Amino acid sequence: AVKQYLTWRKNVGSKPRFPGPQQLPIVGHVHDLSRFSLWLKFKEWADEHGPIYYTKVLDQRLIIVSDEKIAEELLVKRGHIYSGRPQIRSLIRHKEGPAYSALMDRHDIWKAQRRWCHAAMAEAYKHHFYGHVEKEMSRYLGLLLLDPARFLDYTREYCGRVMSRLAWDDATQGRATGDSADQTLHCMSLPGPVTNLLTPLWHLPALVNPWYTAEVRREREQRAWWLASFRLAKDRMRRGDLPGDTWAYRYFEQLRREGNEGLDQPDDDEVFASCMLGFLNLVGVVTISGPLKFFLMAMALHPEWQKKAQGEIDRVCGNRMPTMQDYAQLPTVRACLKETLRWRSNVPLGVPHQAEADDEYRGVKIKKGTVILACEWNLNRVPTRYPDGNNYRPERFLEPGWPTYQEPLTRYPNFREGVSMHSFGWGRRTCLGQNLADDETFVFAAATLWAFRLAPETCPRTGRVVPIDSQATNSHVILEPLPYRMSIKVRGAERGRLVLEGYREVMGELRV
Numbered sequence: 001a002v003k004q005y006l007t008w009r010k011n012v013g014s015k016p017r018f019p020g021p022q023q024l025p026i027v028g029h030v031h032d033l034s035r036f037s038l039w040l041k042f043k044e045w046a047d048e049h050g051p052i053y054y055t056k057v058l059d060q061r062l063i064i065v066s067d068e069k070i071a072e073e074l075l076v077k078r079g080h081i082y083s084g085r086p087q088i089r090s091l092i093r094h095k096e097g098p099a100y101s102a103l104m105d106r107h108d109i110w111k112a113q114r115r116w117c118h119a120a121m122a123e124a125y126k127h128h129f130y131g132h133v134e135k136e137m138s139r140y141l142g143l144l145l146l147d148p149a150r151f152l153d154y155t156r157e158y159c160g161r162v163m164s165r166l167a168w169d170d171a172t173q174g175r176a177t178g179d180s181a182d183q184t185l186h187c188m189s190l191p192g193p194v195t196n197l198l199t200p201l202w203h204l205p206a207l208v209n210p211w212y213t214a215e216v217r218r219e220r221e222q223r224a225w226w227l228a229s230f231r232l233a234k235d236r237m238r239r240g241d242l243p244g245d246t247w248a249y250r251y252f253e254q255l256r257r258e259g260n261e262g263l264d265q266p267d268d269d270e271v272f273a274s275c276m277l278g279f280l281n282l283v284g285v286v287t288i289s290g291p292l293k294f295f296l297m298a299m300a301l302h303p304e305w306q307k308k309a310q311g312e313i314d315r316v317c318g319n320r321m322p323t324m325q326d327y328a329q330l331p332t333v334r335a336c337l338k339e340t341l342r343w344r345s346n347v348p349l350g351v352p353h354q355a356e357a358d359d360e361y362r363g364v365k366i367k368k369g370t371v372i373l374a375c376e377w378n379l380n381r382v383p384t385r386y387p388d389g390n391n392y393r394p395e396r397f398l399e400p401g402w403p404t405y406q407e408p409l410t411r412y413p414n415f416r417e418g419v420s421m422h423s424f425g426w427g428r429r430t431c432l433g434q435n436l437a438d439d440e441t442f443v444f445a446a447a448t449l450w451a452f453r454l455a456p457e458t459c460p461r462t463g464r465v466v467p468i469d470s471q472a473t474n475s476h477v478i479l480e481p482l483p484y485r486m487s488i489k490v491r492g493a494e495r496g497r498l499v500l501e502g503y504r505e506v507m508g509e510l511r512v
């Protein structure tokens with residue numbers, strides 16, 4: 001504390017610095033930071049201090065960026081410096097790995113996992129994920145018809161099932177995958193264990209440190225579960241019973257090609273591979289379920305857009321459930337999705353990048369260890385890029401004249417390429433799931449609107465509309481809305497019959 005106070009005294013007014021809120025010695029600006037909806041505070045400060053500003057929380061230096069060009073200059077062009085990850089206090093060993101590739105430093109384990117996952121994802125995308133997205137969607141529509149009140153639960157389960165099917169042919173793990181992702185996110189987030197804010201508490205001895213012991217247990221259980229799933233898949237591979245369209249199959253087949261016919265591996269290699277597949281499986285659940293839940297909400301709150309999208313779907317698909325084959329013909333559906341991710345970012349703060357070396361930008365020294373946050377919430381509200389940014393306006397992707405309009409509409413907008421791709425991060429750490437997000441959200445949105453009419457609920461006692469608070473979210477690093485209620489009604493008897501027919505067709509295969 002004394003050292004920090006003296007450094008602070010020495011530095012006040014002596015060096016060029018980025019603007020930012022007034023810092024107090026030692027604590028920086030911790031007193032002013034809410035543990036919830038932090039992005040709103042960062043937006044307030046961006047409005048006051050500009051597109052790049054500095055703040056400090058305890059001993060962590062933060063640079064908050066709210067401009068796409070600055071973020072690109074730092075995180076892409078200088079990606080060799082700004083691609084590290086900061087320590088999340090209450091998550092064990094994440095910088096070293098091999099468990100969470102998205103949160104590792106850039107070492108050989110990260111490189112090997114990233115390269116492998118990138119190739120596996122690209123291959124699966126070539127086959128549009130082998131039709132699993134559509135099959136799971138038929139199941140989802142059937143469940144929604146039978147029990148619409150559980151739509152939030154089913155939406156998350158749909159995402160979990162697609163992932164666990166792709167990872168190791170076990171969609172029944174979908175729900176557990178979502179729960180496990182939730183627990184991990186809790187440990188990563190400021191409103192999670194208090195040790196993420198009051199970091200020195202983490203160093204208390206284990207006997208009097210409930211946060212540490214809980215995390216050790218959580219991590220041990222998660223890794224044991226991943227390893228068990230991996231070994232089960234390996235047994236099935238040996239028996240010739242593992243489907244070729246799983247990532248586990250791809251991994252084992254590579255071992256065989258390298259001459260390891262029996263698939264015998266040292267424990268460390270099994271742990272490495274099970275964590276790689278387990279994490280890929282995990283990361284694809286809430287990243288997609290958050291935007292999907294916000295999409296349903298947006299449709300209920302904006303009936304005019306719901307109607308437009310449904311008109312388009314009915315024209316193109318008539319009496320059959322939409323699939324990826326209809327992608328080019330349904331730009332309104334894609335625009336509504338793209339606007340959903342902009343309006344209610346699922347990663348509103350962005351994922352932090354850490355400076356791996358000292359640097360200088362615009363005449364200001366940036367020290368190794370400084371965290372750069374390209375704040376998605378702010379980037380999505382830059383008025384010159386996104387006019388009327390606080391409101392839901394899908395036409396910004398559909399009508400010439402808007403800064404984000406792109407042709408041809410048979411291709412744009414989407415989540416794979418083109419404008420506004422900052423939602424998926426930057427440079428060497430860019431998201432690996434863009435193709436999957438694009439397919440999975442498209443089929444979900446088109447098929448749900450094909451089958452159902454969504455609206456805010458009316459209270460049976462008062463007859464009044466039950467309001468939906470679109471800003472009420474959890475405060476995880478990756479967001480989902482807080483539970484909300486909605487009316488979901490099938491669009492006529494014929495659609496209902498078709499939904500049930502589709503459900504019956506996939507029941508046996510999906511082990512519903």
Ligand code: HEM
Binds near residue numbers: 102285427429436
């Ligand atoms: C709408 C859905 C999604 C959004 C908005 C999103 C966004 C992001 C963001 C912002 C990052 C951090 C990038 C950076 O640090 O600059 C990231 C990283 C990552 N994402 Fe996604 N993501 C989505 C879906 C997915 C899916 C479905 C998967 C996989 C199944 C996935 C896998 C990953 C991985 C593995 C990383 C870590 C990359 C690395 O650090 O090397 N994401 N994502």
